[in-house]
Amino acid sequence: MIEVKHLTKSYGSVQAVHDVSFTVGDKEVVGFLGPNGAGKTTTLRIIAGFLGATRGRVTVDGIDTVRDPVRARYRIGYMPENVPLYPEMRVGEYLQFRAELKGVPRARRKQAVERAMDDVRIHDHAQVLIGNLSKGYRQRVGLADALVARPSVLVLDEPTAGLDPNQIREVRELIRTVAEQHAVLLSTHIMSEVEATCDRALVIDRGRLVAQGTLDALRTLRRSGATRFVVRGDGARAVEVLKNTGEIHDVRDVRRIADAVVLEARWAAMADPTRETEQAVHRLVAADLKLQEVSPVKTSLEDVFALLTEEEPRESDPSVEVEDSAASREEVEP
Amino acid sequence: MTGFWPIFKRDLFALFVTPMAWALMVIFLLLEGLNFYWLTVHFANQVDLAVDHGPLQWFFGETVLFYLPLLMLPPALTMRSFAEERRAGTIESLLTAPVSTPGIVLAKWCASFVTYLVAWAPTVLYIVILRRAGEVDWRVVASSYLGVILIGASFLAIGVLMSAMSKSQFVAVLLSLAVTVGLFILGIGEFVFDRGLAHDICSHVSIWSQMADFSKGQIDSRYVVFHLSLIVLPLFICVRVVDSWRWG
Known part of the structure; x- marks a missing residue:
């Protein structure tokens, strides 16, 4: 050791x-x-x-x-x-x-x-x-x-x-x-x-x-955290609902699979992805949208690496301790 | 002294498995052979032999053919010891092995010292040949070899230190030649200055006078102490130099 x-x-x-x-x-x-x-x-x-x-x-x-x-x-x-x-x-x-x-x-x-x-x-x-x-x-x-x-x-x-x-x-x-x-x-x-x-x-x-x-x-480092929502039905409305959810940074309409739309929501820097995802799911369901899949977007380590090493290190705390719990993954039945 | 034995063996191996030691020994023995040849030619025509200017005194110190290899061999034997390890980077695996720095330094010095002794060993044959032609005082032979060994050992210690202080073998050999030849020339100052402090200092360090004494059967303890300190001091500094790499 x-x-x-x-x-x-x-x-x-x-x-x-x-x-x-x-x-x-x-x-x-x-x-x-x-x-x-x-x-x-x-x-x-x-x-x-x-x-x-x-x-x-x-x-x-x-x-x-x-x-x-x-x-x-x-x-x-x-x-x-x-x-x-x-x-x-x-x-x-x-x-x-x-x-x-x-x-x-x-x-x-x-x-x-x-x-x-x-x-x-x-x-x-x-x-x-x-x-x-x-x-x-x-x-x-x-x-x-x-x-x-x-x-x-x-x-x-x-x-x-x-x-x-x-x-x-x-x-x-x-x-x-x-x-x-x-x-x-x-x-x-x-x-x-x-x-x-x-x-x-x-x-x-x-x-x-x-x-x-x-x-x-x-x-799944928080700063690069994003969640994928696969929604059936009105894509534009889903984007709207998501955008109105608390700490979302932006929502992208990635692609369509049959009648479903794949949306990627990037969380704001200080957001807690687990809680935000839960909230987003509630709102989408409440808005009568059919949710097919919710999953964290796996960023490649390359992305994380580039992200971590391209910025100036922060003065106060140079190290970011990452907990395993941040890697939570939720599945919601449609 | 952890690590002494394997490093000593490896360094000896490295000297003898490469043409290095062999090439040096061939050149060395050629020069010594030439020295002996001249000696026999010279003394074959000499009817009257002076007691303190006989063949042994000739062989051990009265010709340039004795001093040339005595001054050149040690720097050539030690130039690789640290410089090559640093150039090739193998010093990193050596220093990260569980070995002590004095162990490494001493092993490298001992390996070159043994090679130096091996180079000199065949010259005993010349004395044996001399013995067949006349009387040889073996005590004089012993004291002469003591001189050769002491001077060689201290020059090798200087060589190891210089090798540790440079990253290329070439610089290492130049540095140690500068020191050994410089010391020799300083000793010649004994004949330049008539008296005074300069004369005393020069005569004390004079390799020429030392060999003149040793080859006549005189063992001056001052010379012995001088060379022992010239072994210990460079090796001690060398240990510090190697340790200093960690903190550079």
Whole structure:
């Protein structure tokens, strides 16, 4: 389990990371999401112990990474960005070296290396010089290295960068398998990556954590919240009724399906979508309109991400804690 | 000292599995072989041998062919140690492994030191050959090698530090050459200044005078202390430099 508290890192006057706090629980895959240069790598490097923080504290399984660095690093399997490896070593030799370095006892070392190679399926490449490996295989060696000492926490910096779609799928599957025993924190700037592998996401922008929560919670983030109403009958009247409902920002007539009209209502910034939806349903029913379907509009994570990272972060509270309840979904019988 | 042993083995491996160590050793042994050849040619025609200017004194310090490799080999052996790890980025996986900084620094220095010893080892053969042609005082041989080892060890420590202070091997080798050659030239100052503080300082650090003493069987404890501190100090600074990367 990783606990990060009020982490700040400055390079001179430039603040790369500003007051970032989060936790990654056991058996949880957390995606660390942000555009390039947002401070992802810096944060991961601080957790892994490669960089020191200007302020704040990181603990891994309760061990402080600054006070007890060596003991903390025993518990972390870290895969740096771009996976630096020694080109003159063979894959097996390299993993053997890393296992020894990470304190795997001699008696168990061979077995640990075999297991790590099995996990990432590079057994047939054990005798290949690392310098001759393709990008995908280098990535796997990096993952095997992170796994070899069976640490309780995995920190992976852009684990699928530069891989082809097949390799990406394999690495994602691998991460899911690995997560059954480890806490995993992985960084990426690709949204679909998080959707495919993570339970939870942290969104960082310009060094500040701008949102965190489960994927569903992030998708139905209030500020981008909208509800779809499928109404049979008089579409124009339905729009009118909806527009008169309290906190609706605007209503769009999206399309028609047979005799039904699909309307999308975007809620005002401060509205509570659950309550507003209930009210809207009451009014529509009261107005004798036949309601076929009511559902929250799933915004893609891309939309959320763009929304979260394009604005200036708010001064008072940089992070938006998103509750699962915001992801409520209502079905109304026609 | 966590992590010393695997890093030491890997660095030694990296030196010997690449042509690096072999190329350096070939050049080194060529120069030393040339030195020995001249020595035999020179002394073959010498009828009367002075006690303190014999073949051993020649071999251990009276020719440029001794000092050239002595000054050049350590920087070349250590230039990769940190600079290459930083260039390739492997320093990140190294420093995030459960290892202590003194362990890393010491392992890198020891690996280059062992390679240095391996390079010098075949030169013992020359002494064996000399022994077949006449008397050899093995105590003088031992003190000469002690000098070679001490000077090499301290130059390697300087080399490791310089490698940690630069991101490219090329800059690292230039920096450590500047220090080792600079130290040698400073020592030559002993013959430039007649007396006074400058003369004392220069003679104290003079590699030339030190080797002249060592090759005559004299072990001056001041020189031993000088080189031991020249090993400890750069390595200590190196540990601080590596630690400082985390806080940069």
